[in-house]
Amino acid sequence: MPGIEEQPYKVLVIGGSYAGLAATLNLIDLCHGRKCRFNLDPNAVAPEKKIPVQITIVDERDGYYHLIGVPLALGSNIDASDFWKKYEDIPALQNLDIKTVQGRVDSVDCKSRVARIYQSTANDGHKIVEEKYDYMIATTGLRREWPSAPKSFTREAYLAETADSVETIENAVQGVVVIGGGAVGIEIAAELKMLRPQSKVTLIHSRQNLLSSEPLPAEFSAKTLELLKESNVEMVLGARVQETVPADDSTSAKYTLKLSNGEEINADYVINAVSKFSPTSSYLPSGACDSEGYIRITPSLEFSGDVPNKEYHYAAGDIACWSGIKRGGAAMHQGHFAVVNIHQKMMAERYKTEPKFVELAEVKPMMALALGATAVGYFPATGISSGDEVRNMFFNEDLGYQICWKWMRLGEATD
Numbered sequence: 514m515p516g517i518e519e520q521p522y523k524v525l526v527i528g529g530s531y532a533g534l535a536a537t538l539n540l541i542d543l544c545h546g547r548k549c550r551f552n553l554d555p556n557a558v559a560p561e562k563k564i565p566v567q568i569t570i571v572d573e574r575d576g577y578y579h580l581i582g583v584p585l586a587l588g589s590n591i592d593a594s595d596f597w598k599k600y601e602d603i604p605a606l607q608n609l610d611i612k613t614v615q616g617r618v619d620s621v622d623c624k625s626r627v628a629r630i631y632q633s634t635a636n637d638g639h640k641i642v643e644e645k646y647d648y649m650i651a652t653t654g655l656r657r658e659w660p661s662a663p664k665s666f667t668r669e670a671y672l673a674e675t676a677d678s679v680e681t682i683e684n685a686v687q688g689v690v691v692i693g694g695g696a697v698g699i700e701i702a703a704e705l706k707m708l709r710p711q712s713k714v715t716l717i718h719s720r721q722n723l724l725s726s727e728p729l730p731a732e733f734s735a736k737t738l739e740l741l742k743e744s745n746v747e748m749v750l751g752a753r754v755q756e757t758v759p760a761d762d763s764t765s766a767k768y769t770l771k772l773s774n775g776e777e778i779n780a781d782y783v784i785n786a787v788s789k790f791s792p793t794s795s796y797l798p799s800g801a802c803d804s805e806g807y808i809r810i811t812p813s814l815e816f817s818g819d820v821p822n823k824e825y826h827y828a829a830g831d832i833a834c835w836s837g838i839k840r841g842g843a844a845m846h847q848g849h850f851a852v853v854n855i856h857q858k859m860m861a862e863r864y865k866t867e868p869k870f871v872e873l874a875e876v877k878p879m880m881a882l883a884l885g886a887t888a889v890g891y892f893p894a895t896g897i898s899s900g901d902e903v904r905n906m907f908f909n910e911d912l913g914y915q916i917c918w919k920w921m922r923l924g925e926a927t928d
């Protein structure tokens with residue numbers, strides 16, 4: 514453990530997206546003796562002393578990806594390009610105390626505090642690199658399949674992937690069908706309709722109500738349906754797609770979808786947005802996780818499962834087992850709180866200060882959905898709202914890309 518005054522604390526951040534970057538940059542602020550960037554309390558004071566730190570971010574991707582923007586990226590090359598920023602092109606990360614490594618963490622030994630990183634090398638080879646740490650924060654989120662997340666790990670391959678999708682959508686004269694009326698399917702259908710109002714976009718959902726697997730009020734689902742219809746997305750509710758077959762020559766479409774209600778729909782492009790996701794925690798001992806694979810944490814975000822050295826291990830974001838619907842805002846908030854607590858421990862170890870920890874509150878279900886030119890939100894305190902106010906607060910023109918970028922201050926150099 515660092516004890517030698519000059520030796521930096523080695524902090525390993527696994528996963529460099531909302532939770533991971535929020536954790537990294539807030540920790541840099543605190544260790545450099547500044548009030549951290551997410552702390553909006555006007556009475557908060559900066560730490561009195563600095564702490565040497567070396568943060569390593571490991572991510573399978575070569576950059577930060579604005580996952581919230583996927584529904585827009587599928588249909589717009591310009592937005593797709595904006596949403597993936599290589600780590601080397603993010604001004605806030607260009608600091609000697611921050612290192613980024615592209616690779617997949619495939620195991621973590623909590624006892625010796627060593628992570629094994631699997632890295633691809635030229636000619637399809639690979640190597641394993643070991644990274645020792647004092648503190649680790651797991652922020653690897655959920656494994657999601659396309660179209661909920663890109664398949665690629667490099668910006669170049671991702672741009673080719675989205676260019677394919679954009680081209681297919683542009684050429685879908687006979688329309689696009691989106692299967693799955695959860696949040697992702699709804700946003701994809703609405704964004705595609707906004708981008709190309711002349712195209713036919715149909716959303717098919719197996720239940721009578723949209724968002725049927727979310728613990729949200731029925732009025733929220735009803736309002737969402739109303740707004741989708743107003744934006745001319747065609748809806749098929751209460752029917753399953755039983756089969757997608759090549760369309761016969763009498764139609765000029767590519768596919769025919771046969772539905773459980775006997776209906777047939779022709780389309781040139783079918784997007785399956787029935788959400789499939791799973792936690793990415795396979796690199797941890799199973800004792801760290803609940804039965805579904807989410808990392809068990811205390812309200813101060815420290816590991817609470819059955820692993821050694823819990824006090825040096827934290828989790829934040831989608832991968833952490835905490836209440837509330839998984840959201841980017843919550844991920845950033847958790848990354849912030851995790852490092853406030855890690856910093857308190859470092860201060861206590863190094864300067865014998867009395868640590869003061871912050872704790873997560875329980876989170877009730879809430880959601881904001883972008884619906885093309887409009888948006889709808891449900892928040893326990895304010896109920897359901899929709900329109901420009903919701904859209905401007907959560908999304909603006911770019912599905913919240915600039916909002917997240919500015920909130921994390923990714924465009925500003927970090928001293």
Ligand SMILES: Cc1cc2nc3c(=O)[nH]c(=O)nc-3n(C[C@H](O)[C@H](O)[C@H](O)COP(=O)(O)OP(=O)(O)OC[C@H]3O[C@@H](n4cnc5c(N)ncnc54)[C@H](O)[C@@H]3O)c2cc1C
Nearest residue numbers: 528530531532572573617618653654830831839840841844
């Ligand atoms: C289509 C879509 C729309 C959404 N819309 C909204 C919205 O409007 N508002 C909202 O608040 N939320 C929205 N969400 C949810 C939001 O995107 C997530 O809550 C958020 O991405 C969680 O952030 P995170 O940092 O925890 O994980 P992620 O963003 O999933 O990041 C995890 C990172 O870890 C990396 N990683 C994974 N495994 C490993 C490994 N073994 N080794 C190294 N790196 C690894 C990944 O490459 C990735 O960069 C949406 C999600 C989707 C899919």
